[in-house]
Amino acid sequence: MxxxxxxxxxxxxxxxxxxxxxxxxxxxxxxxxxxxxxxxxxxxxxxxxxxxxxxxxxxxxxxxxxxxxxxxxxxxxxxxxxxxxxxxxxxxxxxxxxxxxxxxxxxxxxxxxxxxxxxxxxxxxxxxxxxxxxxxxxxxxxxGSGVLASAVGQDKEYMKRVFLSYGLPVGPYEVIRPREWEQDPDAARARIADFAGEHGWPLFIKPARAGSSIGITKVDSFEGLEEALEEARRHDPKVLVEALLRGREIECGVLEFEDGPRASVPAEIPPVTDHDFYDFEAKYIDSASGIVPAPLTPEQTAEVQRLAVEAFEAVSCEGLVRADFFLTEDGGFVINEINTMPGFTPISMYPRMWQETGVGYAELVDRLIQAALRRSTGLR
The missing domain is CATH 3.40.50.20 (Rossmann fold)
Structure with a gap:
């Protein structure tokens, strides 16, 4: 031979x-x-x-x-x-x-x-x-995604900037950059105070470039702000400050097929009872479970699927993405973030959404490998 x-x-x-x-x-x-x-x-x-x-x-x-x-x-x-x-x-x-x-x-x-x-x-x-x-x-x-899409998908500030440039709905936020905090922390605190005055408490203080809800703190007043900022900065010197969006947490998976990206059935993350929010402990230690498929109207399902694919395309993603949304009290969807390499255990939301859509876990893994084999490296 x-x-x-x-x-x-x-x-x-x-x-x-x-x-x-x-x-x-x-x-x-x-x-x-x-x-x-x-x-x-x-x-x-x-x-x-x-x-x-x-x-x-x-x-x-x-x-x-x-x-x-x-x-x-x-x-x-x-x-x-x-x-x-x-x-x-x-x-x-x-x-x-x-x-x-x-x-x-x-x-x-x-x-x-x-x-x-x-x-x-x-x-x-x-x-x-x-x-x-x-x-x-x-x-x-x-x-998965290339260099640019992966970088944008990791940095929550620039991710939101890209979403806004494509007309996708984004919630209110502020960014505290490393140099600002080091040179004039009082100005940074004043900006957060103005933000809280406009949008109210609680606020979510989070690392701009981290995931799995690590380093995120929900603060209800100025009393817990300093500690929350230090916790976020322990994981990333750039910090994101987000207003509370009242509504339901909805997720949707996107998978690249031969003819382009398609969206899965969406899932809902119900309010957790033993945690302040859907944090690391709730996700991975206590295994808080989502509802798949999410109890949405056909119109709401179609809309969140459309937005998920638009977010995938806006950031020039490839392979897979999990897009996270809030369905607000006024009935509109607001995109919170995307994950270019979401949690991928069989009980994670991304595989569960595709399982319900008709693509089992082993097939999902195989489709991603085959897509990568078809795609050459180089500028994307």
Whole structure:
């Protein structure tokens, strides 16, 4: 058998990359475990690569059972790594997709070529365009949005600016930039006071470039403002201040098909009783459940699906997006944000919405890999 024939008959190799340096490290591990469990091993070869919290790329065990939340304990890449010092290196030459593994004092070992990367990272250093840029330089196709869309989708300020430029409805917000807070914090506090005077309390103080509701605080008065700002700045020096939107929380998934993006049936996140809002604990530890499909009228369903696809297109997204909305008391939808790599466990809202739409979890994973394989790297 010739080398070309052997190459053409081998299964595509998928590198599932997860973990990372962001505060969403553990959720990324959980998500990757679900994807590893679902990938059709008769169709694809799989290479799991974990990124530790200090940024080391590690070869990890292909063991989805160890990648879940157990007894409220969050998993980590360090627990899964096959070595405390071994490092995985992606190709630096677009003409080669050979991945190399090296350990101190040992000869580097070739792990074979990778055909596509499934980046299951959330937050900075993974979902924000940084990893996507590295993969573009390496010439390796990958699942999901490109550099620009990933960066815009991570930064809530610029995401909202793009939405507004496309005429999408956005709620009131203010941005406190790092230099402003460092040079004139009193002016920043005064601006927040004016914002509260116009829109009322409570306010939501959140990191501009984080996810999974990490670092978000709901404040009911000036008394809790300082602590909330410091908590948000602990995750990101740029802070977003948002007014409360009274209404129902509605989510909608977007998936790219061969003929373009389509929207799933929407879901509703009901008010949580044991938490101030739908925070990290409610989402991942206590597993607060959404309603799928959301109890909306046919007209409301069609409208939120239209807006979700418009948001996907406005940011130039690819592959997948979860779009989050508020259905306000006056009956209109306001878009809160999009997630270019949403939570992806079988109980996460994005897969559940597509399950109800007719695309099961394993098929969803396969569609995303196939879309990435069809798409070349380069300017998008």
């Amino acid at each position: 010739s080398e070309n024939t052997s190459q053409s008959q081998r299964k595509p190799r998928v590198a599932v990359v997860f973990g990372g340096r962001s505060s969403e490290h553990a959720i990324s591990v959980v998500t990757a475990g679900a994807v590893l469990r679902a990938i059709d091993r008769n169709k694809y070869d799989v290479l799991p690569i974990g990124i530790t919290t200090d940024g080391r790329w590690a070869l990890t065990a292909d063991d989805p059972e160890r990648m879940s939340i157990a007894d409220r304990k969050l998993p980590s890449v360090a627990e899964l790594a096959e070595s405390d010092e071994g490092t995985v290196v992606l190709p630096v030459d677009p003409a080669s997709r050979e991945v190399v593994y090296s350990e101190p004092g040992s000869v580097p070992k070739a792990l074979g070529e990778v055909d596509v990367v499934f980046p299951m990272l959330h937050g900075p250093y993974g979902e924000d365009g940084t990893l996507q840029g590295l993969l573009e330089l390496s010439g390796v196709p990958y699942v």
